[in-house]
Amino acid sequence: MAEENTTEENTQLVGLLAQFDDPDSLLAACDQCRQSGYTSTDAFTPFPVHGIDPALGINRSILPFIVLCVGLTGLTIGLGLQFFANSNAFDGISPFKGYGYLIGGKPIFSVPANIPVTFEIIVLSSAFATFFGMWGLNKLPMFSNPLHRISRFKRATNDKFFLVINSDDAKFDRSATEAKLTSWGAVAIEEVHQDLTDTKLPKWLSLVGILLAIVLLLPPIMIFRAKGMVNRQTRLHFNPDMDYQEKFKAQTLGPISDDEANPYLFADTRSMRQPVVGSVSYGNLDTDSHFFKGLKADAAPKPGEDNVADYATEFPSDLEINEAFLARGKQRFEIYCSVCHGYAGQGDGLVNKRAMGLAASGKASWTTAKSLHDPVVKDLKQNPVGRLFNTITYGRGTMGPYKDQITAEDRWAIVAYVKALQETGLPVSSEKKEEAEPADEAAAE
Amino acid sequence: MHKTRPAQITSPVVSLNGGQVKAIPMLAIAGAIGIGLALAISFTTEVPIKRFLMSYLASFCFVLSIGVGCLFFVTIMHLTRAGWSATVRRIAEIYAMCLLPMFILFLPILVTVIAGWDTVYEWNEVGYSAHGAKVDSANPPPIEVLKGAFLNPMWFTIRILAYFGIWGLLGYTYLSRSLKQDETGDKTITAKLQGLAAPFLLMFAVTVIFSSFDLEMSLSPLWFSTMFPVYFFAGGFGAALCTILLTCMYLQRSGRVTDEITIEHYHDLGKLMQGFVIFWGYIAFSQFLLIWYANIPEETFWYNPRINGAGWKPMTYVLLIGHLFVPFFLLMGRALRRNKKLLTFSAIWILCLHWLDHYWLVMPEYGRTLHQGINESFTFTGLAAIGDLACGIGMAALFVALFCWIAGDRALVPLKDPRLGEALNHEVH
Numbered sequence: 001m002a003e004e005n006t007t008e009e010n011t012q013l014v015g016l017l018a019q020f021d022d023p024d025s026l027l028a029a030c031d032q033c034r035q036s037g038y039t040s041t042d043a044f045t046p047f048p049v050h051g052i053d054p055a056l057g058i059n060r061s062i063l064p065f066i067v068l069c070v071g072l073t074g075l076t077i078g079l080g081l082q083f084f085a086n087s088n089a090f091d092g093i094s095p096f097k098g099y100g101y102l103i104g105g106k107p108i109f110s111v112p113a114n115i116p117v118t119f120e121i122i123v124l125s126s127a128f129a130t131f132f133g134m135w136g137l138n139k140l141p142m143f144s145n146p147l148h149r150i151s152r153f154k155r156a157t158n159d160k161f162f163l164v165i166n167s168d169d170a171k172f173d174r175s176a177t178e179a180k181l182t183s184w185g186a187v188a189i190e191e192v193h194q195d196l197t198d199t200k201l202p203k204w205l206s207l208v209g210i211l212l213a214i215v216l217l218l219p220p221i222m223i224f225r226a227k228g229m230v231n232r233q234t235r236l237h238f239n240p241d242m243d244y245q246e247k248f249k250a251q252t253l254g255p256i257s258d259d260e261a262n263p264y265l266f267a268d269t270r271s272m273r274q275p276v277v278g279s280v281s282y283g284n285l286d287t288d289s290h291f292f293k294g295l296k297a298d299a300a301p302k303p304g305e306d307n308v309a310d311y312a313t314e315f316p317s318d319l320e321i322n323e324a325f326l327a328r329g330k331q332r333f334e335i336y337c338s339v340c341h342g343y344a345g346q347g348d349g350l351v352n353k354r355a356m357g358l359a360a361s362g363k364a365s366w367t368t369a370k371s372l373h374d375p376v377v378k379d380l381k382q383n384p385v386g387r388l389f390n391t392i393t394y395g396r397g398t399m400g401p402y403k404d405q406i407t408a409e410d411r412w413a414i415v416a417y418v419k420a421l422q423e424t425g426l427p428v429s430s431e432k433k434e435e436a437e438p439a440d441e442a443a444a445e
Numbered sequence: 446m447h448k449t450r451p452a453q454i455t456s457p458v459v460s461l462n463g464g465q466v467k468a469i470p471m472l473a474i475a476g477a478i479g480i481g482l483a484l485a486i487s488f489t490t491e492v493p494i495k496r497f498l499m500s501y502l503a504s505f506c507f508v509l510s511i512g513v514g515c516l517f518f519v520t521i522m523h524l525t526r527a528g529w530s531a532t533v534r535r536i537a538e539i540y541a542m543c544l545l546p547m548f549i550l551f552l553p554i555l556v557t558v559i560a561g562w563d564t565v566y567e568w569n570e571v572g573y574s575a576h577g578a579k580v581d582s583a584n585p586p587p588i589e590v591l592k593g594a595f596l597n598p599m600w601f602t603i604r605i606l607a608y609f610g611i612w613g614l615l616g617y618t619y620l621s622r623s624l625k626q627d628e629t630g631d632k633t634i635t636a637k638l639q640g641l642a643a644p645f646l647l648m649f650a651v652t653v654i655f656s657s658f659d660l661e662m663s664l665s666p667l668w669f670s671t672m673f674p675v676y677f678f679a680g681g682f683g684a685a686l687c688t689i690l691l692t693c694m695y696l697q698r699s700g701r702v703t704d705e706i707t708i709e710h711y712h713d714l715g716k717l718m719q720g721f722v723i724f725w726g727y728i729a730f731s732q733f734l735l736i737w738y739a740n741i742p743e744e745t746f747w748y749n750p751r752i753n754g755a756g757w758k759p760m761t762y763v764l765l766i767g768h769l770f771v772p773f774f775l776l777m778g779r780a781l782r783r784n785k786k787l788l789t790f791s792a793i794w795i796l797c798l799h800w801l802d803h804y805w806l807v808m809p810e811y812g813r814t815l816h817q818g819i820n821e822s823f824t825f826t827g828l829a830a831i832g833d834l835a836c837g838i839g840m841a842a843l844f845v846a847l848f849c850w851i852a853g854d855r856a857l858v859p860l861k862d863p864r865l866g867e868a869l870n871h872e873v874h
Contacts, residue, residue: 050872051872060779064778064779068777104738104740105740106738112730112733112734112737112738113734113738115730115734116734
């Protein structure tokens with residue numbers, strides 16, 4: 001045929017391209033094209049033209065439904081993954097174990113906490129479905145299109161409008177279709193030819209590609225091989241930054257001096273310096289021995305000396321003993337004291353019970369915690385309030401000092417509460433649980 | 446075949462055409478009956494006037510948020526120089542203009558505040574603020590003292606006046622300029638309004654934020670949430686879109702608007718409706734999640750009765766499903782959004798749920814006192830609930846009456862807007 005002579009040897013006719021100069025004539029042509037029964041067609045315009053889809057008979061895309069399905073899948077995966085990962089329900093059923101981990105006291109499977117993650121997974125999967133679904137439906141990526149062989153077609157992105165009828169259309173007929181396109185107002189018509197030249201890659205390029213792929217595999221292989229290996233070499237320190245500093249850390253040996261007789265700069269060899277003798281740290285000036293030590297103003301006992309006459313018999317005058325003060329004392333008592341002395345002060349705290357158990361089997365040495373209802377402890381002559389306070393402050397026997405844990409005012413509050421406890425007149429000992437419980441209730445009142 | 450329509454109104458211009466002459470008294474009577482019924486029924490409850498006023502406030506905020514949403518619609522359309530909405534904008538302009546006269550509807554509540562009663566707002570309780578003697582006058586909680594500087598009758602009244610004044614100014618500017626353009630066809634009016642839209646949007650934002658604090662959040666004065674105004678706005682704008690859509694539907698069915706509003710406009714309104722249904726859900730959840738996760742008593746006490754309260758718990762689920770999931774799926778997809786019957790149903794549905802949303806915001810505070818929990822005896826079943834419902838319907842009737850009154854014999858679409866061509870030829874994909 002005459003047409004075939006004009007084309008190059010190794011090309012094939014795949015369609016006809018018709019050019020139009022304005023969107024309205026293109027739309028009219030598309031409309032007639034569809035009515036003539038052509039189905040394998042496409043239109044190209046520099047900007048979106050409203051109504052071209054129905055004119056060409058293009059159905060609405062199924063992309064939204066793909067996105068909906070993928071989004072719902074994302075919802076299921078997102079919620080399911082969190083349910084699985086946070087649950088022990090699948091142990092034994094699945095090869096992987098969930099890890100039930102309580103976060104912020106929330107239930108193991110806590111929907112509100114899972115919503116943000118689920119939401120993000122829905123959004124991400126939907127976005128991917130939209131983007132890659134669009135590629136798939138448009139058969140992208142397409143590295144070449146026969147239309148690009150026509151120089152006229154370049155203006156499809158500029159100012160011209162094109163209609164293509166493909167040769168695989170059942171009604172396609174070279175001359176009849178061209179006549180129809182002309183009758184629909186095409187300004188110019190060109191044949192679209194596909195290049196049939198061998199499209200295989202040159203051999204050397206494939207070789208290079210294979211080599212490159214092998215080289216790229218090396219690092220992961222090396223990393224995999226290094227798994228579990230031991231290396232005795234010093235680590236490379238790329239960024240020393242402030243890792244090494246000219247300073248001495250707390251509780252280490254001090255700087256070394258040049259003097260061989262005294263190898264350390266300081267006589268005590270420590271790097272830390274002690275405060276000057278007699279210095280008082282800020283806020284710790286305990287001049288009021290009544291308030292801070294429970295001693296009478298003029299008493300000056302030597303260390304280790306325990307003389308009842310030295311202890312104050314009254315509460316410090318600037319403390320107001322009222323209900324709030326006692327409530328505070330009760331609270332502090334139950335935090336610090338009840339573990340040994342028990343909530344009712346009967347010397348039956350949990351630590352005491354446990355230690356007594358251990359002591360009985362010879363695993364620990366322990367002095368029983370004093371019952372605060374003991375007549376000796378209750379007796380104001382033998383144990384004035386100052387002595388109770390002093391005991392809390394500096395400890396006595398097995399009991400440790402609470403000076404640093406409890407403030408002086410709170411210690412006085414505890415003393416006040418202890419005196420109140422003693423006034424309840426509970427029995428001294430409560431070895432049996434049946435007795436301890438009503439006693440606790442009485443103390444709570 | 447595609448044809449470009451001329452950029453002008455071709456069909457005869459029709460106003461409400463005297464329809465409002467009949468409608469206004471009827472709607473006003475309906476409103477009076479509804480609100481009167483609520484007042485009467487409130488006397489059967491424990492705290493008569495309080496029950497009525499709380500219910501009244503919920504319904505008032507319901508219509509107020511719609512008006513505010515319409516004001517936002519006009520502002521944002523000018524700001525974005527939107528062409529598609531030119532033919533539906535007039536309806537939003539008229540609704541936005543309703544905000545100023547709605548001040549009168551707020552008077553019953555404002556009176557209680559000025560009079561110093563704690564009927565509605567407990568911060569107005571004698572001695573609640575720093576000025577008087579509270580239960581424990583020696584140690585007033587500092588937060589109440591601080592809030593007393595903001596929440597006191599005088600300052601509250603000043604702010605309310607400012608809100609309605611600014612909304613009135615904005616609404617009047619939009620409507621009067623737009624009507625003037627109908628006569629003169631002056632295109633510079635559109636340009637001016639576009640320039641004004643930016644500062645107007647700022648004024649809108651500030652007033653909406655603080656009005657939602659004042660009207661609804663301060664019902665529980667110790668609670669705070671910076672998300673609350675966004676929540677108020679999100680629901681309000683969604684409801685405003687529904688209102689605009691329903692009004693368009695009605696006007697078109699009754700022949701007052703013909704081919705100026707096409708299926709494309711309904712489609713776009715439907716899209717926005719769905720968008721703001723999602724936005725409402727997003728904001729509601731954002732507000733809830735932070736408070737739920739942190740689990741701090743000073744914040745959770747607001748949610749506690751709503752989520753764990755006997756009657757409120759199911760209502761919270763109704764809101765979650767009805768205000769988010771149902772309209773989300775009702776408006777999903779092109780075919781559904783172009784179905785006028787379904788759109789109408791969705792719009793009515795969202796509006797009902799929006800009223801319920803405000804009911805849910807306001808009513809749990811009924812009977813709550815300063816540091817105490819919710820009043821367990823509160824009931825929203827039986828007669829009292831009918832009263833609340835009657836109040837909502839009455840308030841909506843008054844709102845529509847206002848619309849009819851302002852619409853009057855004015856054109857219901859802009860006649861000479863320079864973007865008419867764009868709006869008439871609007872097409873969506």
